[in-house]
Amino acid sequence: MESMGVLMTCPMHSYIQEQLAKRFNLFKLWHFPSFVAFAQAHGTSVRAVVASVKVGVDATTIDSLPNLQIVSTYSVGYDNIDLRKCREKGIPVTNTPDVLTDDVADLAIALALSLFCTISHSPRRNSAPHLTPKLSGKAVGIIGMGRIGLAIAKRAEAFGCPISYHSRSVKAESGYRYYSNVLDLAADSEVLVVACTLTHETRHIVNRGVMDALGPKGILINIGRGPHVDEPELVSALTEGRLGGAGLDVFEKEPEVREELLRLENVVLTPHVGSDTVETCMAMADLVIANLEASFLGKPLLTPII
Numbered sequence: 001m002e003s004m005g006v007l008m009t010c011p012m013h014s015y016i017q018e019q020l021a022k023r024f025n026l027f028k029l030w031h032f033p034s035f036v037a038f039a040q041a042h043g044t045s046v047r048a049v050v051a052s053v054k055v056g057v058d059a060t061t062i063d064s065l066p067n068l069q070i071v072s073t074y075s076v077g078y079d080n081i082d083l084r085k086c087r088e089k090g091i092p093v094t095n096t097p098d099v100l101t102d103d104v105a106d107l108a109i110a111l112a113l114s115l116f117c118t119i120s121h122s123p124r125r126n127s128a129p130h131l132t133p134k135l136s137g138k139a140v141g142i143i144g145m146g147r148i149g150l151a152i153a154k155r156a157e158a159f160g161c162p163i164s165y166h167s168r169s170v171k172a173e174s175g176y177r178y179y180s181n182v183l184d185l186a187a188d189s190e191v192l193v194v195a196c197t198l199t200h201e202t203r204h205i206v207n208r209g210v211m212d213a214l215g216p217k218g219i220l221i222n223i224g225r226g227p228h229v230d231e232p233e234l235v236s237a238l239t240e241g242r243l244g245g246a247g248l249d250v251f252e253k254e255p256e257v258r259e260e261l262l263r264l265e266n267v268v269l270t271p272h273v274g275s276d277t278v279e280t281c282m283a284m285a286d287l288v289i290a291n292l293e294a295s296f297l298g299k300p301l302l303t304p305i306i
């Protein structure tokens with residue numbers, strides 16, 4: 001398959017870059033002065049685009065690659081892929097579900113533990129005694145009860161936390177308490193975790209009202225997407241003490257992080273690294289490659305979104 005043109009939209013981890021380069025005719029978009037320059041020189045050679053959370057695939061890209069037959073994103077989220085355009089052109093899109101679920105759920109718990117137990121800024125031994133609230137037993141509300149939401153719930157259950165959730169539909173088999181309304185979920189939660197897909201409907205699902213309902217002792221954890229949370233409102237709520245704290249892996253305008261968030265004491269931040277473990281990045285890369293190979297061989301795709 002060495003002749004198959006595969007375009008990477010941005011730098012990714014070394015393993016996926018090496019594996020793609022071994023198997024296909026790999027084009028790295030960032031080595032070209034512009035997309036237009038790339039498309040003029042190589043547009044007709046491209047059979048697949050590999051995207052990531054950093055750089056997705058827009059309608060112009062899809063329209064400029066006449067032989068494109070698959071878009072495969074090295075991520076579970078696909079909010080930065082123009083699905084409407086892909087559907088219109090009959091181009092399938094794949095993502096990397098399941099393989100990263102554990103890592104993202106682990107990070108959600110790590111952020112919560114870090115905030116509650118102030119691990120990340122624990123007092124020096126000889127400073128005044130400083131007590132923190134405990135995580136065990138706190139009421140946890142989860143927005144989104146998909147694979148990742150469920151994995152977070154299982155972990156939080158092990159801490160003795162009662163679990164409630166909001167999602168598009170009731171997941172009766174989960175056995176957790178369902179809220180049709182995020183505001184009510186927040187009011188009854190001490191920790192609110194955002195774990196849903198980013199869509200038009202879930203943009204700013206955590207707004208001022210939700211933050212106020214969570215309250216001055218409440219903790220917000222976001223391992224979903226930055227735009228799920230109204231960030232200026234988050235900064236105000238944290239600064240004014242209307243919200244207890246926030247653990248954030250994602251931000252509204254990545255890779256930028258609001259200056260105010262960096263200065264706040266009741267905040268723990270990680271730079272969108274929810275799936276960045278060695279094992280998971282390899283499994284994600286292998287899944288991207290397996291989808292590309294299936295597409296090139298005319299076989300069924302492993303993890304199609306459309």
Ligand SMILES: O=CC(=O)O
Nearest residue numbers: 053074075076077
């Ligand atoms: O954010 C990470 C992903 O969507 O995989």
